[in-house]
Amino acid sequence: METKQIVAIEDSGDAGFKFNKGSSRFFAINLVIFDSDLDAEYADISIRILKRDLGWHPDREFKFNKTNREQRVAFLRLANTLNFTSRVILVAKEQLTDTNLRKGKNNFYLSIIEKILDRSADAFENATVYLDGEGDRAYKQAATVLIRRAINKGDRKLKSFDFANSKSNHLIQLADMIVGSINRYALKEKPDHDVYYPIIRKKVVDLYQYPTDENENKK
Numbered sequence: 001m002e003t004k005q006i007v008a009i010e011d012s013g014d015a016g017f018k019f020n021k022g023s024s025r026f027f028a029i030n031l032v033i034f035d036s037d038l039d040a041e042y043a044d045i046s047i048r049i050l051k052r053d054l055g056w057h058p059d060r061e062f063k064f065n066k067t068n069r070e071q072r073v074a075f076l077r078l079a080n081t082l083n084f085t086s087r088v089i090l091v092a093k094e095q096l097t098d099t100n101l102r103k104g105k106n107n108f109y110l111s112i113i114e115k116i117l118d119r120s121a122d123a124f125e126n127a128t129v130y131l132d133g134e135g136d137r138a139y140k141q142a143a144t145v146l147i148r149r150a151i152n153k154g155d156r157k158l159k160s161f162d163f164a165n166s167k168s169n170h171l172i173q174l175a176d177m178i179v180g181s182i183n184r185y186a187l188k189e190k191p192d193h194d195v196y197y198p199i200i201r202k203k204v205v206d207l208y209q210y211p212t213d214e215n216e217n218k219k
Contacts, residue, residue: 064180
């Protein structure tokens, strides 16, 4: 069976709840999904060329929080020409009432990953999945089990899963730039909050706002 999807998973924000001490108000996880190896390879090459055009070293990483407005816009305009879709869960942490999500960083990350994977179950068929490789050993072990369990259901099969170094994986960098744009869009007090997401909006086929959307579905 041939690979049907290439999936890169990246997050934006943190798992903290001390908002008066710098914890992010929002947390988001993004699934960038390519339906073929060829589309993923073309994206990788295109991002390499953009680095060259910007005068960057080939090893320099595209990361939303480490780029300026001009660089973000250039990247997102390129991304808008590539063939992929994006599925995002945006968590308004101040509105969370589920105390289980406050039981440690790893538990928080894994719980939100599970939510977006369950919501995106229809997107996977013999997929190759990459997750940003940050995290301790316990987190990586638990994430591996979770992702395999979440995707290997019914006729769906996970072809392979691995952790990726964002510094060398351009698909993870793509996921980062998009999810960073959405996180920024949620911060309405930021002067550039509406600059980035509108550029890439058509690529985002599902933006699930949690817990708001879930509460609305329960009415």
